[in-house]
Amino acid sequence: MRSAYRVETVRAAERVLLASLPEGALMARAAAGLAAACARLLPGGRPRRVALLVGSGDNGGDALFAGARLARRGVGVTALLLNPERAHPAGLAALRAAGGRTAGADAAEGVLGRADLVVDGITGIGGRGGLRPGAAELAELLDRAGEEGPPVVAVDLPSGVDADTGEVHGAALRATLTVTFGACKPGLLVDPAREFAGEVRLVDIGLRPELPAEPDLVALEAADVAALLPRPAAESDKYRRGVVGVAAGSERYPGAAVLAVGGALCGGAGAVRYAGPAGAGVLARYPETLVSAGPPSRAGRVQSWVVGPGVGDDPNARATVDDVLAAEVPVLIDADGLRGLDPERVRARRAATVLTPHAGEAAALLGGDRAGVEASRLGSVRKLAERFGAVVLLKGSTTLIAAPGGGPVHVNPTGTPWLATAGSGDVLSGLVGSLLAAGLAPVQAAATGAYLHGLAGRLAPTPATATTVTAALPEVWDQLLSATEVSSEG
Numbered sequence: 001m002r003s004a005y006r007v008e009t010v011r012a013a014e015r016v017l018l019a020s021l022p023e024g025a026l027m028a029r030a031a032a033g034l035a036a037a038c039a040r041l042l043p044g045g046r047p048r049r050v051a052l053l054v055g056s057g058d059n060g061g062d063a064l065f066a067g068a069r070l071a072r073r074g075v076g077v078t079a080l081l082l083n084p085e086r087a088h089p090a091g092l093a094a095l096r097a098a099g100g101r102t103a104g105a106d107a108a109e110g111v112l113g114r115a116d117l118v119v120d121g122i123t124g125i126g127g128r129g130g131l132r133p134g135a136a137e138l139a140e141l142l143d144r145a146g147e148e149g150p151p152v153v154a155v156d157l158p159s160g161v162d163a164d165t166g167e168v169h170g171a172a173l174r175a176t177l178t179v180t181f182g183a184c185k186p187g188l189l190v191d192p193a194r195e196f197a198g199e200v201r202l203v204d205i206g207l208r209p210e211l212p213a214e215p216d217l218v219a220l221e222a223a224d225v226a227a228l229l230p231r232p233a234a235e236s237d238k239y240r241r242g243v244v245g246v247a248a249g250s251e252r253y254p255g256a257a258v259l260a261v262g263g264a265l266c267g268g269a270g271a272v273r274y275a276g277p278a279g280a281g282v283l284a285r286y287p288e289t290l291v292s293a294g295p296p297s298r299a300g301r302v303q304s305w306v307v308g309p310g311v312g313d314d315p316n317a318r319a320t321v322d323d324v325l326a327a328e329v330p331v332l333i334d335a336d337g338l339r340g341l342d343p344e345r346v347r348a349r350r351a352a353t354v355l356t357p358h359a360g361e362a363a364a365l366l367g368g369d370r371a372g373v374e375a376s377r378l379g380s381v382r383k384l385a386e387r388f389g390a391v392v393l394l395k396g397s398t399t400l401i402a403a404p405g406g407g408p409v410h411v412n413p414t415g416t417p418w419l420a421t422a423g424s425g426d427v428l429s430g431l432v433g434s435l436l437a438a439g440l441a442p443v444q445a446a447a448t449g450a451y452l453h454g455l456a457g458r459l460a461p462t463p464a465t466a467t468t469v470t471a472a473l474p475e476v477w478d479q480l481l482s483a484t485e486v487s488s489e490g
Ligand SMILES: NC(=O)C1=CN([C@@H]2O[C@H](COP(=O)(O)OP(=O)(O)OC[C@H]3O[C@@H](n4cnc5c(N)ncnc54)[C@H](O)[C@@H]3O)[C@@H](O)[C@H]2O)[C@@H](O)CC1
Pocket: 014, 018, 026, 027, 030, 055, 056, 057, 058, 059, 060, 062, 122, 123, 124, 125, 126, 127, 128, 129, 130, 131, 132, 135, 155, 156, 157, 181, 205
């Protein structure tokens, strides 16, 4: 499991470590890791040039010490000092002693134009708000160079992004690689900041033992998901494996029913019941489904319900959602089911509720606009989870899952923009509902479902469609299960 920690937590851990180490030791560890990562990106066989962008804090200090290490290996290093009188004094002395040069920001265009690599040490975890004008100009200069420009290695964080929230207010440095120290920060895993970070590499500076057991953000890895996947035991029957009910689709949108049932069949439950007006289409595609045309409460025993995809917005649809909300089993609500959803009604439920909005639906539930949700994904998902007393899976460029009452937010690492295709969300709702029926805890079901769905989106032939994503799901299971069998044998 990958973990990320907020700045406050990282700083507290650093203080403990700093007190036990000689002065400068921690920065030396950071700079050594940074210099090694930079050296790997430099071309071989000719004189090489590195430009350091140096702000006035310790982030600039890291860049200067790493620059000194590179200069000692024969690299031509020039530090562009944004604030020369406030640049890290010991770092500056080390760079100069190693033969590195310094220049003011007015020399930026020439220095950056000749550089094979740029090291962004303007701000790290001490950055506040959008970049100030001098720094913003450097970001714009590099942005203009685009693909033609040199690769940028961000020190700890791309300057200009918010470490805790992943928000970006104004200009920020766009990195090829971010070398982060001690612990990953939430912003490196959450859009829009994540897009600025490029590849993220963690350098161990000895912080781990000082960090709390519970991170602020977590991302499941393949082995975690494989361990969570429900497997049938020898004595299993369909109820022991779980039966999931799907109340989706309408005469107008029969396809949503088929897609949600398809996702549910690939989620590990022992059987899928379908309740609604699109039964004929569902049966034509999936004859193993137990179909009924009446309300969900008369469909027979289930261990979870999925409601909402394609139900439309007429009174029948509302009645279906109400009927499902009255059930005493975990319920997943998606799409049309989220429209006008009453927070008090959801909070009053005794069994778990999982909501799976995209940014537009989340904005409607919060009474804001879509752009606001996209700019502040972490804040939005937490707020929704609290307001509804439900687990919320916020779909999108980085899918996030939050539970009410706090605890780590999950970020899904397998997403792909190819999943932004009609009906893909219907498949996800069935998949997560099925994992709920199989007995996974709501957060685990949501995080596992998002992981499987993302991998299927990557495996499906390009361009992925909701149908090909569903078809790829068995292969995703296969890959995850066979990987754990190999690792448990070895
Ligand atoms: N504390 C520690 O023990 C360690 C810290 N390290 C480094 O130190 C960094 C934190 O250092 P600092 O606390 O000095 O803070 P930073 O260096 O991240 O940033 C603070 C400086 O940036 C300026 N600044 C703030 N917001 C700005 C903005 N929007 N635009 C332009 N300039 C802005 C401030 O005036 C201040 O001078 C970490 O990110 C990491 O790179 C590492 O050396 C590892 C050890």
